[in-house]
Amino acid sequence: MDNIQYNRIIRQISSPPPGAASPPSVQAESRPGTATAFQTLLEKQLQSNGEIVFSKHAVSRVLQRNIELSESHLHRLNEGFKLAERKGLQEPLILIDKTAFIVNIKNNMVVTTVNGDDLKGSVFTNIDGTVII
Secondary structure (H helix, E strand, O other): OOHHHHHHHHHHHHOOOOOOOOOOOOOOOOOOOOHHHHHHHHHHHHHHOOOOEEOHHHHHHHHHOOOOOOHHHHHHHHHHHHHHHHOOOOOOEEEEOOEEEEEEOOOOEEEEEEEHHHHOOOOOOOOOOEEEO
């Protein structure tokens, strides 16, 4: 994957929800153009705001499956986290349109994600609820 695609994903993921303040800019510490650099930048940006963090596995799935993570999707994902937390869920499945996110509420982390045709025939285990946004 080239730097342009990484930069596009980083901009989409790190964009604040409508009405929120912009996060501080962060320089990647790892070699540009690697999943490690992307993960490091993503974690720093999102953890600094108390926002959602994507695990290494989730980042690789986003990249492999070309999952769209627009500002709107991330805002809705954040809402799904809040709803799950209010209901006392620990490891829910959050469905947004045709994309599924397995999340860990305690760590504020997306564990993995699946979308489109990959959802057909999927069995999700070790979840304690589902939030549909």
